[in-house]
Amino acid sequence: MKNIFIIGVGLIGGSFALDIKKLHPDSTIYGIDNSEAHLAEAKTLNVIDKAAEFKDLQKADLVILAIPVDSAINVLPKVLDQVSDNAIVFDVGSTKEDICVKVKNHPKRRNYLAAHPIAGTEYSGPKAALQGLYNNKTNIICEVEETAFKLQEKALKLFSDLGMRIRYMNPKAHDKHIAYVSHLSHISAFMLGKTVIDKEKNERDIFDMAGSGFESTVRLAKSSPAMWTPIFQQNKTNVIETLDEYISNLNHFKKLMQEDNFEAVYNEMESTNYIKEILNGIQ
Amino acid sequence: MKNIFIIGVGLIGGSFALDIKKLHPDSTIYGIDNSEAHLAEAKTLNVIDKAAEFKDLQKADLVILAIPVDSAINVLPKVLDQVSDNAIVFDVGSTKEDICVKVKNHPKRRNYLAAHPIAGTEYSGPKAALQGLYNNKTNIICEVEETAFKLQEKALKLFSDLGMRIRYMNPKAHDKHIAYVSHLSHISAFMLGKTVIDKEKNERDIFDMAGSGFESTVRLAKSSPAMWTPIFQQNKTNVIETLDEYISNLNHFKKLMQEDNFEAVYNEMESTNYIKEILNGIQ
Numbered sequence: 197m198k199n200i201f202i203i204g205v206g207l208i209g210g211s212f213a214l215d216i217k218k219l220h221p222d223s224t225i226y227g228i229d230n231s232e233a234h235l236a237e238a239k240t241l242n243v244i245d246k247a248a249e250f251k252d253l254q255k256a257d258l259v260i261l262a263i264p265v266d267s268a269i270n271v272l273p274k275v276l277d278q279v280s281d282n283a284i285v286f287d288v289g290s291t292k293e294d295i296c297v298k299v300k301n302h303p304k305r306r307n308y309l310a311a312h313p314i315a316g317t318e319y320s321g322p323k324a325a326l327q328g329l330y331n332n333k334t335n336i337i338c339e340v341e342e343t344a345f346k347l348q349e350k351a352l353k354l355f356s357d358l359g360m361r362i363r364y365m366n367p368k369a370h371d372k373h374i375a376y377v378s379h380l381s382h383i384s385a386f387m388l389g390k391t392v393i394d395k396e397k398n399e400r401d402i403f404d405m406a407g408s409g410f411e412s413t414v415r416l417a418k419s420s421p422a423m424w425t426p427i428f429q430q431n432k433t434n435v436i437e438t439l440d441e442y443i444s445n446l447n448h449f450k451k452l453m454q455e456d457n458f459e460a461v462y463n464e465m466e467s468t469n470y471i472k473e474i475l476n477g478i479q
Numbered sequence: 480m481k482n483i484f485i486i487g488v489g490l491i492g493g494s495f496a497l498d499i500k501k502l503h504p505d506s507t508i509y510g511i512d513n514s515e516a517h518l519a520e521a522k523t524l525n526v527i528d529k530a531a532e533f534k535d536l537q538k539a540d541l542v543i544l545a546i547p548v549d550s551a552i553n554v555l556p557k558v559l560d561q562v563s564d565n566a567i568v569f570d571v572g573s574t575k576e577d578i579c580v581k582v583k584n585h586p587k588r589r590n591y592l593a594a595h596p597i598a599g600t601e602y603s604g605p606k607a608a609l610q611g612l613y614n615n616k617t618n619i620i621c622e623v624e625e626t627a628f629k630l631q632e633k634a635l636k637l638f639s640d641l642g643m644r645i646r647y648m649n650p651k652a653h654d655k656h657i658a659y660v661s662h663l664s665h666i667s668a669f670m671l672g673k674t675v676i677d678k679e680k681n682e683r684d685i686f687d688m689a690g691s692g693f694e695s696t697v698r699l700a701k702s703s704p705a706m707w708t709p710i711f712q713q714n715k716t717n718v719i720e721t722l723d724e725y726i727s728n729l730n731h732f733k734k735l736m737q738e739d740n741f742e743a744v745y746n747e748m749e750s751t752n753y754i755k756e757i758l759n760g761i762q
Contacts, residue, residue: 314688314689314690315690315691316690316691316692317691318692333690334687334688334690336688363684363687363688370688373678373684373685373688374688376674376675376678376685377675377685377686377688377689377690377693378688378689378690378692378693380671380674380675381671381692381693381696381697382692383729383732384667384671384696384729385696386732386747386748386751387725387728387729387732387751388663388664388667388725389751389754390728390747390750390751391659391663391721391724391725391728392659392660392663393750393751393753393754393757394724394728395656395659395721395724401646401656402656402659402660403660403757404617404646405597405617405619405646405653405656405657405660405661406597406660406661406757407597407598407599407616407617407660407661408598408599408600409599409601409661409664409665409698409699410660410661410664411758412695412696412698412699413664413667413668413695413696413698413699414664414754414758415692415695415696415758416692416695416696417748417751417752417754418752418754418755418758419748419752421745421746421748421749421752422745424748425741425744425745425748426741428736428741428744429739429741429744432736432739435736436733436736436737438674438678439729439732439733439736440733441674441677441678442670442671442674442729443726443729443730443733445670445673445674445677446666446667446670446722446725446726446729447726449666449669449670449722450719450722450723450726453711453715453718453719453722454719456712456715458708458709458711458712461708461711461712462704462705462708463704464669464673465669465700465702465704465707465708466704467673467676468669468670468672468673468676468700469700469701469702469704470676471672471676471697471700471701472701474676474686474689475694475697475698475701
Protein backbone atom coordinates (compact mmCIF):
# COMPACT_ATOMS: atom_id res chain seq x y z
CA MET A 197 0.00 0.00 0.00
CA LYS A 198 1.88 3.03 -1.28
CA ASN A 199 -0.70 5.61 -2.24
CA ILE A 200 -3.31 6.21 0.42
CA PHE A 201 -6.08 8.75 -0.16
CA ILE A 202 -8.10 10.22 2.68
CA ILE A 203 -11.23 12.03 1.51
CA GLY A 204 -12.27 14.24 4.40
CA VAL A 205 -9.29 15.03 6.63
CA GLY A 206 -11.24 15.45 9.89
CA LEU A 207 -11.29 13.48 13.14
CA ILE A 208 -12.10 10.11 11.52
CA GLY A 209 -10.12 10.36 8.28
CA GLY A 210 -7.21 12.12 10.00
CA SER A 211 -6.98 9.44 12.71
CA PHE A 212 -6.77 6.73 10.01
CA ALA A 213 -4.05 8.78 8.28
CA LEU A 214 -1.93 9.03 11.44
CA ASP A 215 -2.07 5.30 12.22
CA ILE A 216 -1.56 4.16 8.63
CA LYS A 217 1.50 6.40 8.25
CA LYS A 218 2.93 4.79 11.36
CA LEU A 219 2.23 1.27 10.04
CA HIS A 220 3.47 2.10 6.53
CA PRO A 221 6.10 4.85 6.81
CA ASP A 222 6.93 4.53 3.10
CA SER A 223 3.40 5.27 1.96
CA THR A 224 2.24 8.69 0.81
CA ILE A 225 -0.90 9.97 2.46
CA TYR A 226 -2.91 12.20 0.13
CA GLY A 227 -5.69 14.38 1.44
CA ILE A 228 -8.80 15.51 -0.44
CA ASP A 229 -11.18 17.95 1.24
CA ASN A 230 -13.70 20.62 0.29
CA SER A 231 -12.10 22.92 2.81
CA GLU A 232 -8.76 24.44 1.77
CA ALA A 233 -8.26 25.50 5.38
CA HIS A 234 -8.65 21.92 6.63
CA LEU A 235 -6.24 20.64 3.98
CA ALA A 236 -3.64 23.23 4.96
CA GLU A 237 -4.13 22.46 8.65
CA ALA A 238 -3.85 18.70 8.01
CA LYS A 239 -0.53 19.29 6.21
CA THR A 240 0.83 21.53 8.96
CA LEU A 241 -0.09 18.93 11.58
CA ASN A 242 1.52 16.15 9.45
CA VAL A 243 -1.81 14.35 9.29
CA ILE A 244 -1.36 14.12 5.50
CA ASP A 245 1.69 14.34 3.26
CA LYS A 246 0.11 16.09 0.27
CA ALA A 247 -3.12 17.66 -0.90
CA ALA A 248 -4.60 15.93 -3.95
CA GLU A 249 -7.54 16.04 -6.36
CA PHE A 250 -10.11 13.52 -7.60
CA LYS A 251 -8.20 12.80 -10.82
CA ASP A 252 -5.23 11.59 -8.72
CA LEU A 253 -7.37 8.73 -7.37
CA GLN A 254 -6.41 6.51 -10.29
CA LYS A 255 -3.07 5.81 -8.61
CA ALA A 256 -4.70 4.98 -5.25
CA ASP A 257 -4.08 1.66 -3.48
CA LEU A 258 -6.49 2.59 -0.69
CA VAL A 259 -9.19 5.25 -0.43
CA ILE A 260 -10.91 6.11 2.84
CA LEU A 261 -14.09 8.11 2.45
CA ALA A 262 -14.60 9.99 5.73
CA ILE A 263 -17.13 12.73 5.01
CA PRO A 264 -20.72 13.30 6.23
CA VAL A 265 -23.09 10.57 5.04
CA ASP A 266 -25.09 12.84 2.72
CA SER A 267 -21.92 13.76 0.81
CA ALA A 268 -20.51 10.23 0.99
CA ILE A 269 -23.48 8.81 -0.86
CA ASN A 270 -22.85 11.19 -3.76
CA VAL A 271 -19.07 11.07 -3.74
CA LEU A 272 -18.62 7.28 -3.51
CA PRO A 273 -19.77 6.54 -7.12
CA LYS A 274 -17.37 9.24 -8.39
CA VAL A 275 -14.53 7.69 -6.42
CA LEU A 276 -15.33 4.24 -7.81
CA ASP A 277 -15.39 5.74 -11.33
CA GLN A 278 -11.79 6.86 -10.85
CA VAL A 279 -10.01 4.04 -9.06
CA SER A 280 -8.11 1.13 -10.60
CA ASP A 281 -9.23 -2.49 -10.26
CA ASN A 282 -6.72 -3.08 -7.45
CA ALA A 283 -7.82 -0.23 -5.20
CA ILE A 284 -9.85 -0.84 -2.08
CA VAL A 285 -12.28 1.92 -1.10
CA PHE A 286 -14.07 1.97 2.24
CA ASP A 287 -16.35 4.50 3.88
CA VAL A 288 -16.84 5.04 7.62
CA GLY A 289 -20.41 6.32 7.79
CA SER A 290 -22.87 5.74 10.61
CA THR A 291 -25.60 4.66 8.15
CA LYS A 292 -25.09 1.78 5.76
CA GLU A 293 -28.33 0.98 3.94
CA ASP A 294 -28.60 3.98 1.61
CA ILE A 295 -24.96 3.93 0.53
CA CYS A 296 -25.06 0.19 -0.22
CA VAL A 297 -28.21 0.64 -2.31
CA LYS A 298 -26.63 3.59 -4.13
CA VAL A 299 -23.62 1.62 -5.46
CA LYS A 300 -25.41 -1.73 -5.78
CA ASN A 301 -25.08 -1.77 -9.55
CA HIS A 302 -21.91 0.25 -9.91
CA PRO A 303 -19.43 -1.58 -12.19
CA LYS A 304 -16.77 -1.18 -9.51
CA ARG A 305 -18.97 -2.32 -6.59
CA ARG A 306 -16.37 -5.05 -5.86
CA ASN A 307 -13.79 -2.34 -5.01
CA TYR A 308 -15.95 -0.96 -2.18
CA LEU A 309 -16.18 -2.22 1.39
CA ALA A 310 -19.01 -0.79 3.52
CA ALA A 311 -17.53 -0.13 6.97
CA HIS A 312 -18.48 1.62 10.19
CA PRO A 313 -15.71 1.94 12.75
CA ILE A 314 -17.37 2.59 16.14
CA ALA A 315 -14.89 5.20 17.23
CA GLY A 316 -14.70 8.92 17.58
CA THR A 317 -14.90 11.79 19.99
CA GLU A 318 -17.23 14.77 20.22
CA TYR A 319 -14.60 16.95 18.46
CA SER A 320 -14.06 17.48 14.74
CA GLY A 321 -11.57 18.72 12.14
CA PRO A 322 -7.93 17.72 11.45
CA LYS A 323 -6.71 18.87 14.88
CA ALA A 324 -9.12 16.37 16.47
CA ALA A 325 -7.30 13.45 14.78
CA LEU A 326 -5.85 11.01 17.32
CA GLN A 327 -3.23 8.29 17.07
CA GLY A 328 -4.54 4.94 18.23
CA LEU A 329 -8.21 6.00 18.00
CA TYR A 330 -9.17 2.64 16.44
CA ASN A 331 -7.28 0.37 18.81
CA ASN A 332 -9.65 -2.07 20.53
CA LYS A 333 -12.65 -0.61 18.74
CA THR A 334 -15.33 -2.47 16.79
CA ASN A 335 -15.56 -2.12 13.03
CA ILE A 336 -18.86 -3.18 11.49
CA ILE A 337 -18.62 -4.44 7.94
CA CYS A 338 -21.73 -4.77 5.80
CA GLU A 339 -22.32 -6.87 2.66
CA VAL A 340 -18.77 -8.21 2.82
CA GLU A 341 -19.64 -10.74 0.12
CA GLU A 342 -20.04 -7.91 -2.39
CA THR A 343 -16.37 -6.93 -2.12
CA ALA A 344 -13.64 -8.66 -4.17
CA PHE A 345 -11.97 -11.30 -2.01
CA LYS A 346 -8.42 -10.00 -2.45
CA LEU A 347 -9.52 -6.48 -1.57
CA GLN A 348 -11.40 -7.71 1.51
CA GLU A 349 -8.16 -9.34 2.62
CA LYS A 350 -6.24 -6.10 2.16
CA ALA A 351 -8.75 -4.11 4.22
CA LEU A 352 -9.07 -6.75 6.95
CA LYS A 353 -5.30 -6.89 7.32
CA LEU A 354 -5.27 -3.12 7.82
CA PHE A 355 -8.11 -3.21 10.37
CA SER A 356 -6.32 -5.98 12.24
CA ASP A 357 -3.06 -3.98 12.24
CA LEU A 358 -5.01 -1.04 13.67
CA GLY A 359 -6.25 -3.27 16.51
CA MET A 360 -9.92 -3.43 15.47
CA ARG A 361 -12.48 -6.17 16.11
CA ILE A 362 -14.65 -7.04 13.11
CA ARG A 363 -18.42 -7.66 13.18
CA TYR A 364 -20.34 -8.58 10.03
CA MET A 365 -23.93 -7.38 9.59
CA ASN A 366 -26.37 -6.65 6.86
CA PRO A 367 -26.99 -2.92 6.24
CA LYS A 368 -30.64 -3.02 7.40
CA ALA A 369 -29.75 -4.61 10.76
CA HIS A 370 -26.82 -2.23 11.17
CA ASP A 371 -28.96 0.86 10.70
CA LYS A 372 -31.69 -0.43 13.00
CA HIS A 373 -29.37 -1.38 15.87
CA ILE A 374 -27.01 1.57 15.62
CA ALA A 375 -30.04 3.85 16.05
CA TYR A 376 -30.33 2.50 19.62
CA VAL A 377 -26.74 2.56 20.81
CA SER A 378 -25.53 5.63 18.96
CA HIS A 379 -28.09 7.85 17.25
CA LEU A 380 -30.55 7.92 20.17
CA SER A 381 -27.76 8.74 22.65
CA HIS A 382 -26.91 11.81 20.61
CA ILE A 383 -30.50 13.06 20.56
CA SER A 384 -30.93 12.37 24.26
CA ALA A 385 -27.77 14.41 24.99
CA PHE A 386 -28.70 17.26 22.63
CA MET A 387 -32.20 17.59 24.09
CA LEU A 388 -30.91 17.39 27.66
CA GLY A 389 -28.49 20.20 26.86
CA LYS A 390 -31.29 22.22 25.27
CA THR A 391 -33.61 21.73 28.25
CA VAL A 392 -31.01 23.02 30.67
CA ILE A 393 -29.80 25.87 28.44
CA ASP A 394 -33.41 27.06 27.98
CA LYS A 395 -33.86 27.08 31.75
CA GLU A 396 -30.58 28.89 32.29
CA LYS A 397 -31.79 31.76 30.10
CA ASN A 398 -34.33 32.64 32.78
CA GLU A 399 -32.60 31.36 35.89
CA ARG A 400 -28.94 32.29 35.99
CA ASP A 401 -26.14 30.24 37.51
CA ILE A 402 -27.73 26.82 37.05
CA PHE A 403 -24.50 25.57 35.49
CA ASP A 404 -22.57 26.46 38.61
CA MET A 405 -24.43 23.53 40.14
CA ALA A 406 -23.54 21.03 37.43
CA GLY A 407 -21.13 18.24 38.22
CA SER A 408 -19.37 15.48 36.35
CA GLY A 409 -22.59 13.45 36.02
CA PHE A 410 -24.30 16.14 33.98
CA GLU A 411 -21.14 16.63 31.94
CA SER A 412 -20.96 12.95 31.05
CA THR A 413 -24.64 12.70 30.12
CA VAL A 414 -24.58 15.79 27.93
CA ARG A 415 -21.13 15.30 26.37
CA LEU A 416 -22.42 14.21 22.97
CA ALA A 417 -24.29 17.53 22.62
CA LYS A 418 -20.93 18.98 21.60
CA SER A 419 -21.06 16.90 18.40
CA SER A 420 -21.08 18.39 14.92
CA PRO A 421 -24.55 19.17 13.49
CA ALA A 422 -23.07 18.94 9.96
CA MET A 423 -22.16 15.33 10.61
CA TRP A 424 -25.30 14.34 12.53
CA THR A 425 -28.12 15.96 10.56
CA PRO A 426 -27.60 13.74 7.49
CA ILE A 427 -27.28 10.65 9.70
CA PHE A 428 -30.69 11.34 11.27
CA GLN A 429 -32.07 12.05 7.78
CA GLN A 430 -30.79 8.80 6.26
CA ASN A 431 -31.82 6.75 9.28
CA LYS A 432 -35.09 8.60 9.88
CA THR A 433 -37.43 5.61 10.30
CA ASN A 434 -35.23 3.75 12.76
CA VAL A 435 -34.35 6.86 14.75
CA ILE A 436 -38.00 7.85 15.12
CA GLU A 437 -38.77 4.33 16.36
CA THR A 438 -36.09 4.58 19.07
CA LEU A 439 -37.29 8.08 20.00
CA ASP A 440 -40.84 6.75 20.38
CA GLU A 441 -39.67 4.03 22.75
CA TYR A 442 -37.44 6.41 24.71
CA ILE A 443 -40.19 9.02 25.10
CA SER A 444 -42.64 6.31 26.12
CA ASN A 445 -40.23 5.08 28.82
CA LEU A 446 -39.78 8.65 30.08
CA ASN A 447 -43.55 9.17 30.18
CA HIS A 448 -43.98 5.94 32.09
CA PHE A 449 -41.36 7.00 34.64
CA LYS A 450 -43.13 10.35 35.03
CA LYS A 451 -46.48 8.63 35.50
CA LEU A 452 -45.06 6.40 38.24
CA MET A 453 -43.78 9.51 40.00
CA GLN A 454 -47.13 11.30 39.61
CA GLU A 455 -48.87 8.26 41.12
CA ASP A 456 -46.38 8.25 44.01
CA ASN A 457 -45.47 4.70 43.05
CA PHE A 458 -41.86 5.00 44.19
CA GLU A 459 -41.52 1.28 44.65
CA ALA A 460 -41.95 0.96 40.89
CA VAL A 461 -39.58 3.90 40.33
CA TYR A 462 -37.01 1.98 42.39
CA ASN A 463 -37.59 -1.17 40.33
CA GLU A 464 -37.23 0.71 37.05
CA MET A 465 -33.80 1.89 38.12
CA GLU A 466 -32.71 -1.37 39.70
CA SER A 467 -33.48 -3.39 36.59
CA THR A 468 -31.53 -0.87 34.49
CA ASN A 469 -28.49 -1.15 36.80
CA TYR A 470 -27.80 -4.27 34.73
CA ILE A 471 -26.18 -1.79 32.32
CA LYS A 472 -23.10 -2.02 34.61
CA GLU A 473 -22.25 -5.48 33.38
CA ILE A 474 -22.88 -4.49 29.80
CA LEU A 475 -20.64 -1.43 30.04
CA ASN A 476 -17.88 -3.49 31.64
CA GLY A 477 -18.09 -5.61 28.51
CA ILE A 478 -17.61 -2.54 26.30
CA GLN A 479 -14.42 -1.40 27.97
CA MET B 480 -11.60 18.98 65.62
CA LYS B 481 -10.81 15.76 67.41
CA ASN B 482 -13.93 13.61 67.25
CA ILE B 483 -15.38 13.30 63.78
CA PHE B 484 -18.50 11.21 63.20
CA ILE B 485 -19.49 9.96 59.77
CA ILE B 486 -23.06 8.66 59.61
CA GLY B 487 -23.21 6.55 56.46
CA VAL B 488 -19.76 5.27 55.51
CA GLY B 489 -20.37 5.03 51.75
CA LEU B 490 -18.89 6.89 48.79
CA ILE B 491 -19.76 10.38 50.06
CA GLY B 492 -19.21 9.93 53.80
CA GLY B 493 -16.16 7.75 53.27
CA SER B 494 -14.54 10.27 50.94
CA PHE B 495 -14.97 13.00 53.57
CA ALA B 496 -13.45 10.64 56.15
CA LEU B 497 -10.34 9.99 54.03
CA ASP B 498 -9.64 13.67 53.38
CA ILE B 499 -10.37 14.82 56.92
CA LYS B 500 -8.04 12.19 58.37
CA LYS B 501 -5.32 13.49 56.07
CA LEU B 502 -5.95 17.10 57.13
CA HIS B 503 -6.27 16.21 60.82
CA PRO B 504 -4.13 13.11 61.48
CA ASP B 505 -4.75 13.43 65.25
CA SER B 506 -8.52 13.23 64.93
CA THR B 507 -10.50 10.05 65.47
CA ILE B 508 -12.95 9.17 62.71
CA TYR B 509 -15.99 7.33 64.06
CA GLY B 510 -18.35 5.55 61.69
CA ILE B 511 -22.07 4.92 62.24
CA ASP B 512 -23.94 2.81 59.71
CA ASN B 513 -27.00 0.55 59.57
CA SER B 514 -24.92 -2.02 57.78
CA GLU B 515 -22.48 -3.97 59.97
CA ALA B 516 -20.81 -5.20 56.79
CA HIS B 517 -20.18 -1.63 55.58
CA LEU B 518 -18.79 -0.65 58.97
CA ALA B 519 -16.41 -3.62 58.98
CA GLU B 520 -15.36 -2.89 55.40
CA ALA B 521 -14.80 0.79 56.20
CA LYS B 522 -12.53 -0.19 59.11
CA THR B 523 -10.58 -2.69 57.04
CA LEU B 524 -10.04 -0.07 54.33
CA ASN B 525 -8.97 2.51 56.99
CA VAL B 526 -11.81 4.77 55.92
CA ILE B 527 -12.81 5.06 59.62
CA ASP B 528 -10.90 4.46 62.85
CA LYS B 529 -13.74 3.04 64.95
CA ALA B 530 -17.36 1.98 64.75
CA ALA B 531 -19.62 4.01 67.05
CA GLU B 532 -23.24 4.40 68.17
CA PHE B 533 -25.68 7.28 68.42
CA LYS B 534 -25.07 7.83 72.14
CA ASP B 535 -21.39 8.53 71.35
CA LEU B 536 -22.42 11.62 69.37
CA GLN B 537 -22.32 13.77 72.52
CA LYS B 538 -18.54 13.95 72.24
CA ALA B 539 -18.61 14.88 68.53
CA ASP B 540 -16.91 18.03 67.21
CA LEU B 541 -18.18 17.38 63.70
CA VAL B 542 -20.95 15.11 62.36
CA ILE B 543 -21.39 14.42 58.65
CA LEU B 544 -24.74 12.92 57.74
CA ALA B 545 -24.23 11.03 54.49
CA ILE B 546 -27.21 8.70 54.09
CA PRO B 547 -30.11 8.63 51.57
CA VAL B 548 -32.33 11.70 51.86
CA ASP B 549 -35.37 9.81 53.19
CA SER B 550 -33.34 8.50 56.13
CA ALA B 551 -31.46 11.77 56.59
CA ILE B 552 -34.68 13.68 57.22
CA ASN B 553 -35.55 11.31 60.08
CA VAL B 554 -32.06 10.88 61.50
CA LEU B 555 -31.02 14.56 61.57
CA PRO B 556 -33.34 15.56 64.48
CA LYS B 557 -32.02 12.58 66.50
CA VAL B 558 -28.45 13.64 65.79
CA LEU B 559 -29.19 17.20 66.89
CA ASP B 560 -30.81 15.84 70.07
CA GLN B 561 -27.50 14.20 70.98
CA VAL B 562 -24.78 16.69 70.07
CA SER B 563 -23.21 19.32 72.29
CA ASP B 564 -23.58 23.07 71.66
CA ASN B 565 -20.15 23.21 70.03
CA ALA B 566 -20.69 20.49 67.45
CA ILE B 567 -21.28 21.29 63.79
CA VAL B 568 -23.52 18.88 61.90
CA PHE B 569 -23.91 18.98 58.14
CA ASP B 570 -25.74 16.77 55.66
CA VAL B 571 -24.85 16.21 52.02
CA GLY B 572 -28.22 15.45 50.45
CA SER B 573 -29.30 16.29 46.94
CA THR B 574 -32.59 17.81 48.20
CA LYS B 575 -32.61 20.66 50.68
CA GLU B 576 -36.14 21.98 51.16
CA ASP B 577 -37.73 19.11 53.14
CA ILE B 578 -34.81 18.66 55.51
CA CYS B 579 -34.63 22.39 56.26
CA VAL B 580 -38.35 22.47 56.98
CA LYS B 581 -38.04 19.38 59.19
CA VAL B 582 -35.51 20.94 61.62
CA LYS B 583 -36.75 24.54 61.33
CA ASN B 584 -37.89 24.64 64.95
CA HIS B 585 -35.43 22.19 66.44
CA PRO B 586 -33.76 23.70 69.55
CA LYS B 587 -30.36 22.83 68.05
CA ARG B 588 -31.10 24.21 64.56
CA ARG B 589 -28.07 26.48 64.94
CA ASN B 590 -25.79 23.42 65.06
CA TYR B 591 -26.88 22.30 61.57
CA LEU B 592 -25.55 23.47 58.22
CA ALA B 593 -27.54 22.39 55.13
CA ALA B 594 -24.97 21.41 52.49
CA HIS B 595 -24.87 19.72 49.12
CA PRO B 596 -21.41 18.95 47.78
CA ILE B 597 -21.73 18.45 44.01
CA ALA B 598 -19.43 15.47 43.85
CA GLY B 599 -19.68 11.76 43.49
CA THR B 600 -19.34 8.88 41.11
CA GLU B 601 -21.81 6.25 39.94
CA TYR B 602 -20.39 3.78 42.50
CA SER B 603 -21.39 3.28 46.14
CA GLY B 604 -20.27 1.77 49.44
CA PRO B 605 -17.07 2.24 51.50
CA LYS B 606 -14.84 0.85 48.76
CA ALA B 607 -16.07 3.61 46.44
CA ALA B 608 -14.61 6.29 48.79
CA LEU B 609 -11.99 8.44 47.05
CA GLN B 610 -9.29 10.73 48.35
CA GLY B 611 -9.56 14.21 46.86
CA LEU B 612 -13.16 13.70 45.67
CA TYR B 613 -14.14 17.20 46.83
CA ASN B 614 -11.18 19.11 45.45
CA ASN B 615 -12.33 21.81 43.01
CA LYS B 616 -15.98 20.85 43.49
CA THR B 617 -18.89 23.14 44.32
CA ASN B 618 -20.58 22.93 47.69
CA ILE B 619 -24.02 24.51 47.90
CA ILE B 620 -24.98 25.81 51.30
CA CYS B 621 -28.58 26.66 52.11
CA GLU B 622 -30.00 28.91 54.85
CA VAL B 623 -26.49 29.72 56.08
CA GLU B 624 -27.94 32.43 58.32
CA GLU B 625 -29.69 29.76 60.43
CA THR B 626 -26.36 28.24 61.54
CA ALA B 627 -24.39 29.63 64.50
CA PHE B 628 -21.67 31.94 63.20
CA LYS B 629 -18.80 30.14 64.96
CA LEU B 630 -19.96 26.79 63.62
CA GLN B 631 -20.34 28.20 60.09
CA GLU B 632 -16.73 29.31 60.34
CA LYS B 633 -15.61 25.83 61.39
CA ALA B 634 -17.40 24.18 58.48
CA LEU B 635 -16.29 26.75 55.92
CA LYS B 636 -12.67 26.34 57.02
CA LEU B 637 -13.01 22.59 56.47
CA PHE B 638 -14.62 23.02 53.01
CA SER B 639 -11.88 25.45 52.05
CA ASP B 640 -9.18 22.98 53.22
CA LEU B 641 -10.86 20.32 51.08
CA GLY B 642 -10.58 22.64 48.04
CA MET B 643 -14.31 23.34 47.62
CA ARG B 644 -16.02 26.40 46.14
CA ILE B 645 -19.02 27.65 48.12
CA ARG B 646 -22.32 28.82 46.63
CA TYR B 647 -25.15 30.09 48.84
CA MET B 648 -28.76 29.45 47.85
CA ASN B 649 -32.15 29.15 49.42
CA PRO B 650 -33.49 25.56 49.64
CA LYS B 651 -36.36 26.15 47.18
CA ALA B 652 -34.02 27.50 44.48
CA HIS B 653 -31.53 24.71 45.14
CA ASP B 654 -34.14 21.98 44.66
CA LYS B 655 -35.55 23.60 41.54
CA HIS B 656 -32.19 24.12 39.81
CA ILE B 657 -30.57 20.86 40.84
CA ALA B 658 -33.50 19.02 39.24
CA TYR B 659 -32.22 20.30 35.86
CA VAL B 660 -28.50 19.69 36.13
CA SER B 661 -28.54 16.52 38.20
CA HIS B 662 -31.84 14.76 38.76
CA LEU B 663 -33.00 14.96 35.12
CA SER B 664 -29.61 13.67 33.86
CA HIS B 665 -30.07 10.58 35.97
CA ILE B 666 -33.55 9.85 34.62
CA SER B 667 -32.42 10.48 31.05
CA ALA B 668 -29.56 7.99 31.52
CA PHE B 669 -31.73 5.38 33.26
CA MET B 670 -34.41 5.52 30.58
CA LEU B 671 -31.83 5.43 27.77
CA GLY B 672 -30.34 2.32 29.35
CA LYS B 673 -33.80 0.79 29.71
CA THR B 674 -34.71 1.52 26.09
CA VAL B 675 -31.59 -0.21 24.80
CA ILE B 676 -31.76 -3.14 27.25
CA ASP B 677 -35.40 -3.77 26.26
CA LYS B 678 -34.38 -3.86 22.60
CA GLU B 679 -31.42 -6.13 23.30
CA LYS B 680 -33.79 -8.72 24.77
CA ASN B 681 -35.21 -9.30 21.30
CA GLU B 682 -32.25 -8.40 19.13
CA ARG B 683 -28.99 -9.86 20.42
CA ASP B 684 -25.57 -8.26 20.11
CA ILE B 685 -26.71 -4.64 20.04
CA PHE B 686 -24.17 -3.81 22.75
CA ASP B 687 -21.34 -5.06 20.57
CA MET B 688 -22.04 -1.93 18.54
CA ALA B 689 -21.92 0.50 21.45
CA GLY B 690 -19.00 2.88 21.71
CA SER B 691 -17.71 5.41 24.20
CA GLY B 692 -20.47 7.87 23.31
CA PHE B 693 -23.21 5.52 24.48
CA GLU B 694 -21.18 4.65 27.54
CA SER B 695 -20.81 8.28 28.54
CA THR B 696 -24.49 9.10 28.01
CA VAL B 697 -25.73 6.10 29.97
CA ARG B 698 -23.09 6.12 32.73
CA LEU B 699 -25.42 7.48 35.42
CA ALA B 700 -27.74 4.48 34.95
CA LYS B 701 -25.26 2.59 37.13
CA SER B 702 -26.31 4.76 40.09
CA SER B 703 -27.87 3.39 43.27
CA PRO B 704 -31.70 3.16 43.25
CA ALA B 705 -31.65 3.27 47.07
CA MET B 706 -30.05 6.70 46.91
CA TRP B 707 -32.03 8.08 43.97
CA THR B 708 -35.60 6.94 44.69
CA PRO B 709 -35.98 9.15 47.80
CA ILE B 710 -34.39 12.08 45.96
CA PHE B 711 -37.02 11.84 43.21
CA GLN B 712 -39.70 11.46 45.87
CA GLN B 713 -38.65 14.52 47.86
CA ASN B 714 -38.13 16.61 44.73
CA LYS B 715 -41.15 15.24 42.88
CA THR B 716 -42.69 18.53 41.69
CA ASN B 717 -39.47 19.98 40.30
CA VAL B 718 -38.37 16.72 38.71
CA ILE B 719 -41.71 16.27 36.96
CA GLU B 720 -41.41 19.83 35.61
CA THR B 721 -37.97 19.10 34.12
CA LEU B 722 -39.23 15.79 32.70
CA ASP B 723 -42.14 17.61 31.03
CA GLU B 724 -39.76 20.06 29.37
CA TYR B 725 -37.34 17.32 28.33
CA ILE B 726 -40.09 15.13 26.86
CA SER B 727 -41.52 18.14 25.06
CA ASN B 728 -38.11 18.92 23.51
CA LEU B 729 -37.75 15.29 22.40
CA ASN B 730 -41.24 15.32 20.89
CA HIS B 731 -40.43 18.53 19.04
CA PHE B 732 -37.21 17.01 17.66
CA LYS B 733 -39.18 13.96 16.53
CA LYS B 734 -41.80 16.14 14.88
CA LEU B 735 -39.15 18.06 12.94
CA MET B 736 -37.76 14.73 11.71
CA GLN B 737 -41.22 13.47 10.73
CA GLU B 738 -41.80 16.67 8.76
CA ASP B 739 -38.41 16.25 7.03
CA ASN B 740 -37.44 19.65 8.36
CA PHE B 741 -33.76 18.80 8.67
CA GLU B 742 -32.72 22.43 8.49
CA ALA B 743 -34.52 22.91 11.80
CA VAL B 744 -32.98 19.67 13.15
CA TYR B 745 -29.56 21.14 12.29
CA ASN B 746 -30.41 24.39 14.05
CA GLU B 747 -31.62 22.60 17.18
CA MET B 748 -28.25 20.89 17.45
CA GLU B 749 -26.18 23.91 16.50
CA SER B 750 -27.77 26.11 19.14
CA THR B 751 -27.16 23.40 21.75
CA ASN B 752 -23.47 23.16 20.79
CA TYR B 753 -23.17 26.21 23.06
CA ILE B 754 -22.97 23.59 25.82
CA LYS B 755 -19.26 23.32 24.88
CA GLU B 756 -18.43 26.65 26.43
CA ILE B 757 -20.53 25.84 29.48
CA LEU B 758 -18.84 22.48 30.04
CA ASN B 759 -15.41 24.07 29.66
CA GLY B 760 -16.46 26.28 32.54
CA ILE B 761 -17.34 23.24 34.67
CA GLN B 762 -13.96 21.59 34.31
